[in-house]
Structure formats: C-alpha cells, structure tokens
Amino acid sequence: MVQMLDGASYDGRSAAVVRGLPGRYYTDPAIFEEEKQKIFFRTWQCLGHVAMLPEKGSFIVASVVDQEIAILRGEDDIPRAFFNICRHRGHPLLEGRGVARRIVCPYHAWTYDASGQLRNAPHTAGIAGFDASTIRLKSVRLEIFMGLLFVNLDDNAPPVAVQFGAVEAEIRAIRPNLEDQRLVFEYPMVHACNWKASVEGFSECYHCAPVHKYLVDNVVDPTTYVLTVEGPVQRHRLQSRDGTMSQVLWHLWPNLAIGFYPIPGVGSVLCTRHMYPRTVGESIYHYRWFADPGMDVDAIVRYAQHHATTTGKEDAEVVIQVQRGMTSRGFDSSLLIANPAKGDSTEHAIAAFHVQVLSALGHAPDGRMR
Ligand code: FES
Ligand SMILES: [Fe+2]
Structure with a gap:
C-alpha cells in the first residue's frame, strides 16, 4: 500500500509506506526560492552560541x-x-x-x-x-x-520561545547551564544536496547499519532507538553500545538539531547541527561541539574529529549521492518506510517533515499549488 503524502491519510503511528515529496522539491530553483521566503525568512535561525x-x-x-x-x-x-x-x-x-x-x-x-x-x-x-x-x-x-x-528576518514572527519553548525544559534537564558551554570544535561540512536531504539524513537511523559501521559497532546500539515526532519537534533517544549512557537528540523545525553525545570517559556532550541552505543543490551541515566546565576538552575534540572523518563524512557521501539520484528523470518521489514502533528502521519523521514543508509553502499534499 502506498499512501499519499498527507497528514490525514497517514496517522503517524501505523506501519505504512508513505510517498514523500516529489523530486522537483530537491532540484527546482523556484521551489527553493519559495522555501527561502516562506521558511527561512520567517523562522528563527540559529547562527551560533553566545x-x-x-x-x-x-x-x-x-x-x-x-x-x-x-x-x-x-x-x-x-x-x-x-x-x-x-x-x-x-x-x-x-x-x-x-x-x-x-x-x-x-x-x-x-x-x-x-x-x-x-x-x-x-x-x-x-x-x-x-x-x-x-x-x-x-x-x-x-x-x-x-x-x-537566533535571528529572524520576519519582524512579525512570534518570539523564539514560541517556536522552541516546548523542548527547553527537557534540554536543560540534561544541561541546565547551556549559556556556560564552551565551543571547542566545529566543522562546516559541505553537503552538495538540497537542505531537505541533509535534514532527512538526520531524521532516520534506517541507514545507520549499512552506512555507519563504526558508529553501530562501537558507539551506539540502534536496536534501542526510539524516535517520536510531535509537530515541529523530533525526539531521538538511544543507548550507548555498552548500555551505560543515553544519546538524546532533538530536531527542531526547520533545520536545527541539538544533541547530547555519550563520550566514554567524558559524559554527555552538547553538540548542535545546522543544515544551512545555500542553493537548491547545496547546504552546509555545520557541527558545533561544546564542553561543560571541567570536561576533558582534548577528549571531546578527539571524539569530534573522529566523528567528522567517520559518521559525518559517511552522511555527506550518501546525501550527495541521493541528490544526484533525485535529479534523475527516473525519480518520482521517495517511498518512506514509516514504522514508528521500530526506531532503528522508521522514516515516519521524514513523512512528518514533508508535511511541515508543504504546510509552510501552502502546497497541497501531492505537491501541487493550493
Ligand atoms: S562607505 Fe560603505 S559603501 Fe561607501
Ligand atoms: Fe547518518
């Protein structure tokens, strides 16, 4: 069964195949221009840390x-x-x-x-x-x-706490002193793909086993993955490979992810990721790693550097390739495997993301103008 991309036809809970955005949403400069005006010039955009x-x-x-x-x-x-x-x-x-x-x-x-x-x-x-x-x-x-x-180019947008307030208490429960974090490592990774492909790469762990061998063998246990979606917020939680720590991540509409990474010998380390759009076919996937006062900075930097050359590089490679594929005349739209009960193999967060995109653009669920 293939369902239309439509919040009404997919309930967000059952196991189903959901048709994703048509390919032109990843390649058409006119749609990118519309996203710029209706999404990026209207939402709060995170450009860094104090x-x-x-x-x-x-x-x-x-x-x-x-x-x-x-x-x-x-x-x-x-x-x-x-x-x-x-x-x-x-x-x-x-x-x-x-x-x-x-x-x-x-x-x-x-x-x-x-x-x-x-x-x-x-x-x-x-x-x-x-x-x-x-x-x-x-x-x-x-x-x-x-x-x-956070900056916002829309003078009439509601305050940032309206956009992200729902997650603040959860994030501060792990790290109350978010203002005191020290930026210790960052890298802007060029993703030669549409920004949505970058977001989608973050929004599922279905690819973790085939793409991130080091990660699943040594760092996290994907079978413990729990992925839930509530409006503009995705929540990701899983256990470290040795079962002693949790990795917790939030993806906040449209292009910011905040996470805590279980680094052995260090603890839960704050990392932000930004999927900054540049052109219809290029985005910058920008990682920033932070140390809490007293943490072993060298150990965090070593971990982040290793992450950049393994998981980060692997993600960049697949999204670049999928962008290439999406420009093929043979590509209609993704067939998303939505199975929320199985966190390590569900793409329901992508289906929800597509609904957000269409809603922000004012497009009908099948991608036509309303
Ligand atoms: S002094 Fe800035 S443009 Fe002339
Ligand atoms: Fe990945």
Missing part, C-alpha cells in the same frame, strides 16, 4: 540563505544583529569572526561603533540634510535562547 561573542566588539558573520548577518557584542555588552552591509552604498562590512570596536567600511570609510551607530562619514560636514546620528546599521531581530543566537 560563547562565540566573548567580549565587547566580538562579532560573527553568518548567513540565512543569501542574507549575510553580523552579530556583534556592543560597548554596552549587549549582542545585536545587523544586515552586514554599509548604509552608504551597501558594501559588506565584516567578514568571518573577530573583535571590532569600530567597523570601518572598506569602500568610503564610513565608520560605525559596535552597537551599529554611524560615528563618522568622511567629507559630510555641512552637507544639508546629513545627520550621522540618525544613521544606524539596519537591525535584524536577535534572541538568545538556551545560550544559542
């Missing part, structure tokens, strides 16, 4: 699809987010990460302070109507939630 802004003037530059955002800690110690462009003629201002008490535009040297206020614009004295005190970098909404830096 640990990345340790002092006054600290900044990071990151992107929400094609919109470059700078987040700076001001002279008043308050982090703020701005579009990373000069108010004069739009030259980008900052790059990467660092500390800037003053931001000098490379083009005509307009100079801003770390709170985004224009302080100096050469040769403007006496120009009628020019008042530097009225010019600031254009701000973007920023909220710090669970220690993470």
Whole structure:
C-alpha cells in the first residue's frame, strides 16, 4: 500500500509506506526560492552560541540563505544583529569572526561603533540634510535562547520561545547551564544536496547499519532507538553500545538539531547541527561541539574529529549521492518506510517533515499549488 503524502491519510503511528515529496522539491530553483521566503525568512535561525561573542566588539558573520548577518557584542555588552552591509552604498562590512570596536567600511570609510551607530562619514560636514546620528546599521531581530543566537528576518514572527519553548525544559534537564558551554570544535561540512536531504539524513537511523559501521559497532546500539515526532519537534533517544549512557537528540523545525553525545570517559556532550541552505543543490551541515566546565576538552575534540572523518563524512557521501539520484528523470518521489514502533528502521519523521514543508509553502499534499 502506498499512501499519499498527507497528514490525514497517514496517522503517524501505523506501519505504512508513505510517498514523500516529489523530486522537483530537491532540484527546482523556484521551489527553493519559495522555501527561502516562506521558511527561512520567517523562522528563527540559529547562527551560533553566545560563547562565540566573548567580549565587547566580538562579532560573527553568518548567513540565512543569501542574507549575510553580523552579530556583534556592543560597548554596552549587549549582542545585536545587523544586515552586514554599509548604509552608504551597501558594501559588506565584516567578514568571518573577530573583535571590532569600530567597523570601518572598506569602500568610503564610513565608520560605525559596535552597537551599529554611524560615528563618522568622511567629507559630510555641512552637507544639508546629513545627520550621522540618525544613521544606524539596519537591525535584524536577535534572541538568545538556551545560550544559542537566533535571528529572524520576519519582524512579525512570534518570539523564539514560541517556536522552541516546548523542548527547553527537557534540554536543560540534561544541561541546565547551556549559556556556560564552551565551543571547542566545529566543522562546516559541505553537503552538495538540497537542505531537505541533509535534514532527512538526520531524521532516520534506517541507514545507520549499512552506512555507519563504526558508529553501530562501537558507539551506539540502534536496536534501542526510539524516535517520536510531535509537530515541529523530533525526539531521538538511544543507548550507548555498552548500555551505560543515553544519546538524546532533538530536531527542531526547520533545520536545527541539538544533541547530547555519550563520550566514554567524558559524559554527555552538547553538540548542535545546522543544515544551512545555500542553493537548491547545496547546504552546509555545520557541527558545533561544546564542553561543560571541567570536561576533558582534548577528549571531546578527539571524539569530534573522529566523528567528522567517520559518521559525518559517511552522511555527506550518501546525501550527495541521493541528490544526484533525485535529479534523475527516473525519480518520482521517495517511498518512506514509516514504522514508528521500530526506531532503528522508521522514516515516519521524514513523512512528518514533508508535511511541515508543504504546510509552510501552502502546497497541497501531492505537491501541487493550493
Ligand atoms: S559603501 Fe560603505 S562607505 Fe561607501
Ligand atoms: Fe547518518
């Protein structure tokens, strides 16, 4: 039995085959543009952690699809987010990460302070109507939630706690001091695939046995996998191979995962993953690993580096290949094996994710425009 992709026709509990999104959702630039406008420019997007802004003037530059955002800690110690462009003629201002008490535009040297206020614009004295005190970098909404830096390009979106509040207590039950975590290792892995293929790779462990041999033989026991979905939240829980620790992961719509990894000799280590879309056929799968105060940083870094060259690399390889396959004229849509009772082999979270995508886009369940 193949069911249509439709929240009404699949109950989310039974064992069934569910038809996934049509292939064009992974390859069509027009759909990607629509996702940009209706998903990524309307939801809270996590661009990092407060640990990345340790002092006054600290900044990071990151992107929400094609919109470059700078987040700076001001002279008043308050982090703020701005579009990373000069108010004069739009030259980008900052790059990467660092500390800037003053931001000098490379083009005509307009100079801003770390709170985004224009302080100096050469040769403007006496120009009628020019008042530097009225010019600031254009701000973007920023909220710090669970220690993470969230921005939202939609001025009318509800606060971030409305989007993610349901999971805060669960996450803080494991790590109350989320704000005190130290970022110790990160790597942006290029996934030459649509962002949804990256999310889908996270959303099931059906591929764990064939793809992640090291992981299932040494780290976790997939037969203990429990995967539940509640609206925009996926919850993943499984036991370490020796049965002494749990691995717990949340995937939060649309493109953020937060997890605690059982690292032998260290304990439960916080790791975030972001599936940042870049183009219709490329996303950046960005891992960040954090140490709780007192943890063995070297051991975490060793584990994370090993993860990058095993599980992380293996995931990148399969999603790149599946993107290649989805461009084939022979690909219609996925046939998702939904079997929530068997956490190590169910794809029901992908079916739920597809319903979220269609709902956000306002498309009918079979992928046609409503
Ligand atoms: S564009 Fe920045 S000073 Fe001219
Ligand atoms: Fe994987």
